[in-house]
Amino acid sequence: MKAYSEMTKEELLAEQKQLNEEYQKYLAMNLHLDMSRGKPCKEQLDISMGMMDVLNSQQDLRSEDGTDCRNYGCLDGIPEAKVLLGDMMENHPDNIIIYGNSSLNVMFDTVSRAMTHGIMGNTPWCKLDKVKFLCPVPGYDRHFAITEYFGIEMIPVPMTEEGPDMDMVEQLVSSDASIKGIWCVPKYSNPGGVSYSDETVRRFAKLEPAAKDFRIFWDNAYGIHHLYEDKQDYLIEILAECKKEGHPDMVYKFASTSKISFPGSGIAALATSLNNLEDIKKQLKNQTIGHDKVNQLRHVRFFKDIHGMTEHMKKHADIIRPKFEMVEQVLEEGLGGLGIGSWTKPRGGYFISFDSLDGCAKEIVSRAKKAGVVMTGAGATWPYGKDPKDSNIRIAPTLPPVSELNTAAKLFVLCVKLVSVEKYLNA
């Protein structure tokens, strides 16, 4: 098919007419489909149902150190949970705190604590005139929501195929002491599916921040969330790397089992240096007596160890890989060669990132919505919801059943074409 940019006005009008007819058919279908959020589908949840059976009333609910998991106590998690999530995060159990059900909550609390009490003796951020965060874009809307909520100024940093633009990161971090953090999803990034290259991770570890309390917020949400057995990304372990570079305290790592066991009923963890842990526990001991140890025990008894978890992740991959491949195929078949969009082909994670012609994303999402297909709001992948080029759209293919997803993807392709034709006609 001819690229839209090479079509005559007549060709574009003919194309538009046909697309509009097709769009009308979708409208008549009265669809209610959702490609908006990175939620596991029912089949993925089903593979963890055994978790509901591993604990029962006949069992001893003590952890291996003898702690009765049913009672109060154990601020930072039971030992075997630290081992399991330590293995998952590639960190020593001594560097781990096991939290409640949400790593997002841990990130929020981490920023909140820095606001009210500062980091390791530094001035509380709420006492400073200006606090800034670097935000690789496109990125995760819920990260940006936290920093926006706390009035932290967000500076977009473009993503490349190797991770954030490190020239820009280095330049900003080393020159501006009001820059206190950077949001990173370093593996199978949200939404681009990019894994940071070895070089990128090393450059992170070598950062020389102007602010002593600068921290890398390393949200390794998709650390073991591969789509393929034979094509997997590898990520250098940042905590060890920072230590080698003489910056042991520069990173907070976050992870959870939300997309491994049950979202909302998983366990979250933070991994960081012993200095940071000490600093954090000063707050944590005032905030809670301890997190849900029974659920920690449930996870350990279900997965047993990191091998069990790795095997479990293959089942997730088998369920969602066909969805990714199908969406990629629909995109390729519908848009290949038209020059009106590009998209990522991730090896893991939960998203496909789509880039339309400039100025079209909002309208594409709006047309899809009108026809009953909810996408992540255009702009959501940028701080303040403002994508300056209005081009990025996050596609979340995991939740809908394959047949619905196929319909939704085709409608999406149609909307991309329709809005792109209009753009050329109006140019």
Added chain:
Amino acid sequence: MKAYSEMTKEELLAEQKQLNEEYQKYLAMNLHLDMSRGKPCKEQLDISMGMMDVLNSQQDLRSEDGTDCRNYGCLDGIPEAKVLLGDMMENHPDNIIIYGNSSLNVMFDTVSRAMTHGIMGNTPWCKLDKVKFLCPVPGYDRHFAITEYFGIEMIPVPMTEEGPDMDMVEQLVSSDASIKGIWCVPKYSNPGGVSYSDETVRRFAKLEPAAKDFRIFWDNAYGIHHLYEDKQDYLIEILAECKKEGHPDMVYKFASTSKISFPGSGIAALATSLNNLEDIKKQLKNQTIGHDKVNQLRHVRFFKDIHGMTEHMKKHADIIRPKFEMVEQVLEEGLGGLGIGSWTKPRGGYFISFDSLDGCAKEIVSRAKKAGVVMTGAGATWPYGKDPKDSNIRIAPTLPPVSELNTAAKLFVLCVKLVSVEKYLNA
């Protein structure tokens, strides 16, 4: 037996000699007993073990509104959990948010949010020169730890048998706009076991605070934690009372199932006005996608309804009532008539509050510790850990088995006598 105050020096010396000999025997026993924290005992945990069986892999884990509890979402809790905890807190489900495993965490976050963002549009507390809280004493050390952590000045208010000294509360709250809150455990209070009288609750509801963002932090931790079926305290429902008085937004109510099901693996809740809920959710939606709905479902399916919960609480009472009665008996037999201590005889809750002669509490706790019995640190029931009279000691009788508790209580009595004799001898 003669009151110590009426003994001659010779009599006191003879008493001291005998007490010291007895104390030596305890030292030789090499005890390791704990009466320090309000933790349920093993038998109490055992009665909730059925909770481990109510959910299994064969079951539908959807809530009654169709929400798949295994997936993301549902910020404020599943409907049936709101009904159950609403019934427990005597509030409409619409006024409830279901949280994670710890009401302490909810209280911490409530103060933290007020610090960084203020309450309902008022100035964030971190921007104010001075923020103060009223602290009824003796009170709960973890409450005081939260306000101390945030640099909030704590003003002790004496407890009477009807609750906090309301003359003082009214005077302070109406005259000082820097007073932003008061910590209350209104029923079977920690540690005094006092339940606020009708008059006290009504006076709370009628408060006319100088600060628009003054809030009553109503931690009804022991709302249904009766020790007796025939002798129970009743508490007027504060949210309704505040509404009647035209102060609908003046109270945050906190509760959890920590001492109903499993501490650390229960569910917590907050009940407040719709205005406050709206204010809170602005933060909550940035902090988390939702709390553990599977655990919410587990609680509802186990207890079924408030009747099930009430019946369950009778089992708790049957286990811990003998412990309270035994400690009270040991105290009466050992200290009755000596004029060296007084103690509460609560109808519910988790504590007996003991008052020694002035200046003796720290030394009593220290002697008990030396002989292997850990009590709550003397002073812990006061802000900053400073009991000006050094007289209050919190006794937590629930955790140890009855036989150990008997030994611990007798040792405690001995330490009280020993330290009191010394006080008279040194006078």
